[in-house]
Amino acid sequence: MIEPLTLGAIPSSAESLRPVVRAFLDEALRGRPMDRLARSWMGFDAEFSRALAARGWVGMTLPQAYGGGGKDAFHRFVLAEELLCRGAPVSAHWIADRQSGPLILKYGTAAQRDFFLPRIIKAEVFFCIGMSEPQSGSDLAGLRTRATRTAEGWRLKGQKLWTTNAHRAHYMIALVRSSGAPEDRHQGLSQMIVDLSLPGITVRTIGDLTGDQHFNEVFFDDVLLPHDALIGEEGAGWAQVTAELAFERSGPERIYGSMVLFDAWLQHLRSRSDPTPAELTLAGRILTQLVPLREMSVALTAKLAQGDSPMIEAALVKDLGTELEQAIPNLLADALGADPLAERPEDLLRTLSYVLQVCPTFSLRGGTREILRGVIARGLGLR
Amino acid sequence: MDALLFESIDRFVAGCSTPAVVREVERGQGAAALWSEVEASGYAELLVDEAAGGAGLGLPEAFALWLACGLHALPVPLAQTAWVRAVLPLAGLGAPRGPLTLATQCSRDAQGAWRCQNLPFGLVSDWVLVSDAQGAALLPVAAGERQPNGVFGSLQAHIHWPAQAAGALPLPGPIDLLHAGALMTATLMAGAMQRVLEATLAFANDRAQFGKAIGKFQAVQQQLSVMAEQVFAARMAAQIGCSGDGIAPHPLRAAVAKARASEAAEKVVAIAHAVHGAIGVTAEYDLQLLTRRLQEWRADFGSQGYWNAQLGQALVAATQPTLPYMLDELLP
Numbered sequence: 001m002i003e004p005l006t007l008g009a010i011p012s013s014a015e016s017l018r019p020v021v022r023a024f025l026d027e028a029l030r031g032r033p034m035d036r037l038a039r040s041w042m043g044f045d046a047e048f049s050r051a052l053a054a055r056g057w058v059g060m061t062l063p064q065a066y067g068g069g070g071k072d073a074f075h076r077f078v079l080a081e082e083l084l085c086r087g088a089p090v091s092a093h094w095i096a097d098r099q100s101g102p103l104i105l106k107y108g109t110a111a112q113r114d115f116f117l118p119r120i121i122k123a124e125v126f127f128c129i130g131m132s133e134p135q136s137g138s139d140l141a142g143l144r145t146r147a148t149r150t151a152e153g154w155r156l157k158g159q160k161l162w163t164t165n166a167h168r169a170h171y172m173i174a175l176v177r178s179s180g181a182p183e184d185r186h187q188g189l190s191q192m193i194v195d196l197s198l199p200g201i202t203v204r205t206i207g208d209l210t211g212d213q214h215f216n217e218v219f220f221d222d223v224l225l226p227h228d229a230l231i232g233e234e235g236a237g238w239a240q241v242t243a244e245l246a247f248e249r250s251g252p253e254r255i256y257g258s259m260v261l262f263d264a265w266l267q268h269l270r271s272r273s274d275p276t277p278a279e280l281t282l283a284g285r286i287l288t289q290l291v292p293l294r295e296m297s298v299a300l301t302a303k304l305a306q307g308d309s310p311m312i313e314a315a316l317v318k319d320l321g322t323e324l325e326q327a328i329p330n331l332l333a334d335a336l337g338a339d340p341l342a343e344r345p346e347d348l349l350r351t352l353s354y355v356l357q358v359c360p361t362f363s364l365r366g367g368t369r370e371i372l373r374g375v376i377a378r379g380l381g382l383r
Numbered sequence: 384m385d386a387l388l389f390e391s392i393d394r395f396v397a398g399c400s401t402p403a404v405v406r407e408v409e410r411g412q413g414a415a416a417l418w419s420e421v422e423a424s425g426y427a428e429l430l431v432d433e434a435a436g437g438a439g440l441g442l443p444e445a446f447a448l449w450l451a452c453g454l455h456a457l458p459v460p461l462a463q464t465a466w467v468r469a470v471l472p473l474a475g476l477g478a479p480r481g482p483l484t485l486a487t488q489c490s491r492d493a494q495g496a497w498r499c500q501n502l503p504f505g506l507v508s509d510w511v512l513v514s515d516a517q518g519a520a521l522l523p524v525a526a527g528e529r530q531p532n533g534v535f536g537s538l539q540a541h542i543h544w545p546a547q548a549a550g551a552l553p554l555p556g557p558i559d560l561l562h563a564g565a566l567m568t569a570t571l572m573a574g575a576m577q578r579v580l581e582a583t584l585a586f587a588n589d590r591a592q593f594g595k596a597i598g599k600f601q602a603v604q605q606q607l608s609v610m611a612e613q614v615f616a617a618r619m620a621a622q623i624g625c626s627g628d629g630i631a632p633h634p635l636r637a638a639v640a641k642a643r644a645s646e647a648a649e650k651v652v653a654i655a656h657a658v659h660g661a662i663g664v665t666a667e668y669d670l671q672l673l674t675r676r677l678q679e680w681r682a683d684f685g686s687q688g689y690w691n692a693q694l695g696q697a698l699v700a701a702t703q704p705t706l707p708y709m710l711d712e713l714l715p
Contacts, residue, residue, distance in 0.1 A: 004577075004615060007622040009715070018710075085706040256706075263704040275699055281688060284695030288642040288687070291709060292620040299619070320612045370605065377604035380584055380611055 002312050002379040005299035014074035021082040024055065029086060035351040037087025038260040041253050042214055042358070044168060045089035049123040058093050059101050059121035066117035068101075073305040077298065081252045087260035091165060091214070096120045099247045100127035100173050103191075107232030107240055112193070116171075130160040130174030130194070130218065131241070137162075138371050140175070141185040141238065145220060147176045147192055147229075154178075154192065154225040156200075159217060164365075166203045166216035172196055175237050178230075189237035192229045199223070210357050243309050248366045250300040250314035254321035255293045257362050258328035261355045262286060264348050265332050282335055289324045293317065312379030315372040322363040329355040389447035393454065395424050400455040402669045408458035409536040414507045418459050418482050427461060430469035430630050431478075437469065442566075442632065446625035449567050450618075453574025456672045458538060460484045460504035462567045467512050469630050470563075474554045476521065481509035483521075485560045487684055489513045494546035497522060501532055503568070503683050505540025512560060519554040526550050536675055562637040564684035566624045569640035572680050573621040575673045576614045576644075576651045582670060583607065583655045590660075603658060610654045617647035626715035635697060635713045642690035648677040 028051060029037065036043060052058050060076050062068025069075065076097075083090050101120045104112055119125040136143040145158025156176065166172060172194040180188030196203065200223035205213045232240045266283065269275045296317045303310040333356055336344055363369040377383050399420045407413040421427060429448055431437020438444075445466065452462045460482050467485055468478040482504070489499040497513055497520070499505065506529070511522045527544040531537070544551070587598030587607060597603050624640030627633055652674045656663045663670045681687075701708050 002611070002615075004618050007619065007626060007715070081706060085704065259705060266699065266705065269699050270702070277692060280695035280699055281692040282695065283698050284638075284642070284691035284693065285687070287694050287698055287705070287709075288620075288639050288646070288691055289616075290705065291639045291713060292616045292623060292643055294709065295623055295714070296615065296619050316608075316612050316615060319608070320616060373605045373608035374601070376608035376611055380607060382584070382587065382598040382604050382607060 002316070002376075005296050005313060005317075007295055008299055008302045010074050010078060010298060010301075011072075014072070014078045017075055017078050018082060021057070021079055025082065025086050025088060029088060032087075032089075034087075034260065034264055034347045035354050036089070038258075038351045038354050039089065039091075039212070040084055040087045040257070040260065041090050041094050042164075042212070043087070043089030044091040044165065044214070046092045046123070046126070046168075048089050049093040049126075052090075053093070053121065053123035058097050058123050059117065060097075062101050062105060062117055062121060066113065067121045068117065073301045077252060077301045081256060081294075084253055084256040085259045085263070092126050092168070093120075093123045094253075095129055095165070095169075096125070096127040098251060099129070099244050100171075102247055103173065103240065103244050104193075104231065106243075107191075109228065111228065112231065116193070125170040126165065126168065128163050128165045128169040128172045128196075130163055130166075130172045130176075132162045133159060134161050134217075138368050140241075141189070142182045143175060143177060143189070144182055145174065145176045147178045147190065147225065149178070152224060153227050154229055156192065156194065156220040156223040156225055159219050161217045162206075162215045163218050164215050166196065166218045167205050167213070170196060172218065173231065175241050178234055178237075186238040188235055189241075190234050191231045191237045191240050192225060193231050194220075194223070194225060194229065198225070208358070208361075210354055212358075242311065245367065246309045246311045246314050247304070249318040249372075250297070250304060250310060252294070252297050254318045254362075254366075255290065255297055255324060257322070257325035258355050258359070261332065261351050262328050264351055265336070268345060268348055276338075278338070279335055282331055286324070286328060286331070289327070293321055293324060297321070312375060315367070315375040315379075318366065319363075319369055319372045319376070322369070325362045326359045329359050385444060385447060388444060389451065392426060392448055393451040395426065396451045396455045396457055396461075400457040402672060405456050405458050405672050408507065409538065411506075414459055414482075418507075421457075421459055421461050421482075422480075427464045427468060430465050432469065432472060435472045441629055442625040442627055445567070445630065446570055446622060449570035449625075450574040450577075450621070453571035453576075454578045456575065456578075456676055459507050462571060463504060463508075463564075466563055466567060466630060467510075470558060471512075471521070471554075474519065474556070474558060476552060476554055479510055479521070479552075482507060483510040483512060484508040485512040485564050487561050487564055489515075491515060492546075496544055496546040497527075497548070498541075498543045500541050501539045501683075502542055503564075503679075504538050505529065505542055506531060506538045511542065512558070514554075514558045514560050516557055518556055519558040519560075521552040521554065522548055523550040534679075536671075537679060539679070559631065559634075561684060562632045562634050563630075565641035565690065566621075566632045566637040568680050568684050569617070569624060569637070569644035570621040572644040572648055572677055573614075573618040575677050575680075576617055576647060579651055579655045579670070579673050579677070580607075580610055580614045582673075583610065583658050587658055597658070606654045606658065610651055613647035613650050617644045617651075620644060623715065633713075635694065636715070638690040638694050639713070641685055642687040642694065645681045645687040645690075648681050652677050 060069035064070040178190040433439035526548040620643035
């Protein structure tokens with residue numbers, strides 16, 4: 001049985017970061033249109049990422065020996081929630097900051113750490129995650145991309161799909177089969193750091209329904225990887241990915257995905273003299289969901305800070321968080337259409353349209369709703 | 384929460400509030416005997432100031448007490464008595480012996496006669512704390528006319544007192560009973576929902592259909608996962624409500640606690656009964672001891688509709704965006 005999450009507090013050392021981040025964002029985000037801000041961790045701006053890095057806000061949790069902040073998970077939480085609630089375009093460095101960097105620190109060789117970590121921390125290199133494949137989505141263990149060990153290095157053949165930012169990232173951490181067959185499931189999988197500039201790699205962008213281009217298909221046509229492309233232990237890829245997903249699933253991006261929209265709607269209500277009782281109740285209803293979720297996310301962060309890998313709790317918070325992220329645009333769509341004669345701000349409607357269209361992805365990325373509920377059920381002792 | 388404190392309270396409440404005892408009290412018997420056990424435990428003095436002979440603990444410890452009362456559907460008002468006994472000395476009044484409860488659906492007429500409608504734990508209390516804008520009063524149930532609410536197993540009562548009821552103890556100013564009642568009810572609900580989850584998981588692992596435990600079916604697993612999410616969120620909301628110093632709840636935190644618990648209860652009760660099937664709605668099976676209470680508590684001291692409106696008003700009246708608002712005005 002999963003233990004309930006306990007209310008905790010963010011240490012004041014981490015809290016002291018908050019006003020500094022807010023002051024920076026007041027300047028850095030000035031003049032950006034609301035519907036661009038609503039993209040937040042899907043908004044790519046390499047220059048913005050480097051500006052954060054210049055302030056020490058990329059790789060905050062990585063050791064100082066590599067140029068990192070050497071701070072605990074609470075510092076990153078404070079930074080992340082301020083960035084996300086304001087809609088800062090953090091996509092460029094986000095994956096490296098959240099999971100690739102910690103993964104390399106945990107499983108990498110000294111040489112891999114020396115090479116990658118300083119570059120991640122300076123936002124010089126961006127990462128993407130190669131998990132899904134055409135025949136392997138939720139059933140990740142059935143993947144077919146194969147790395148074969150040869151005298152000159154690893155030979156990589158196969159294809160990844162839905163890889164966010166592959167067209168603008170420098171490296172991919174790919175989960176591949178290094179021995180056995182798809183029927184071997186969790187056995188025989190390994191993680192490889194793939195330099196996306198190598199010959200034999202083709203990246204093809206796939207547009208989404210909002211007109212944005214973030215995901216890709218990536219083809220590996222007998223790509224020669226150096227021996228040290230392997231990260232961690234050969235054959236231990238499944239366990240490594242599982243630990244990595246706890247980072248991916250436990251962050252505040254799983255509760256704040258619709259905050260730019262919600263805050264914009266709130267400002268709209270505040271600008272009017274006559275919010276209706278239904279609108280006030282709706283604002284409260286969303287706040288009621290958000291408050292305990294935020295504290296559950298802080299509790300998860302406390303577990304990460306202790307070095308735990310709270311996979312089941314992270315799945316629980318993510319599923320609940322994405323439910324709220326998806327409820328917000330749908331509830332606001334109803335509220336904003338409640339008076340067909342009223343004029344409504346154009347930028348608010350444009351932002352609403354974006355979030356409404358993209359929100360189905362909130363419960364797809366990082367594990368679908370159904371997969372997460374399966375993880376929770378395992379934690380409850382049902383499977 | 385203090386785990387050791389919770390364990391000892393939980394052990395005590397589990398021991399005295401067995402399903403058989405709960406049913407007996409609901410049939411109108413045994414409340415006095417149960418209350419004697421509760422009184423002897425000393426837990427009713429948990430929040431009373433040390434100078435007044437209590438343990439002097441605050442809301443974070445009250446969380447442990449209230450959660451345990453909810454977990455075991457304790458059919459006497461220990462949760463309420465512990466809080467009222469702590470608040471009375473602050474208002475300059477010594478607390479009388481006997482079980483106490485607090486009211487919000489109450490009013491007094493021009494002559495000063497009080498009436499309470501659907502008073503939670505009204506059938507098993509000796510005293511009722513009431514309050515309006517003019518002031519508060521502690522009213523002896525014996526001096527009023529008490530009627531059950533007509534609902535099977537319910538411990539609510541309607542009580543009418545005459546003007547100048549014998550033995551009534553007036554208090555100088557008003558006391559905020561709404562937020563306290565909402566917060567303790569939310570925590571009782573969090574406890575009851577946790578127990579409903581445990582019971583439903585046990586049932587799903589035990590009950591076999593189509594040759595296997597129904598908990599092995601993905602459709603059932605997904606429902607139970609949703610239930611667990613709701614139980615966890617409601618518990619966290621109650622913990623937030625019970626944070627801070629002293630025993631007077633922070634109004635917005637109490638609002639979040641009750642709104643979240645009431646919303647969660649709707650889903651938790653529905654899934655628990657769906658998984659249990661017909662056995663779950665029988666009088667002889669214990670699930671109903673919890674789900675009947677949850678349904679009743681959803682509306683006691685304000686439903687989610689009421690509290691969400693309060694929260695929305697506060698949020699819209701402020702000027703900050705949501706995150707700074709939560710951090711400045713709401714979270715501990």
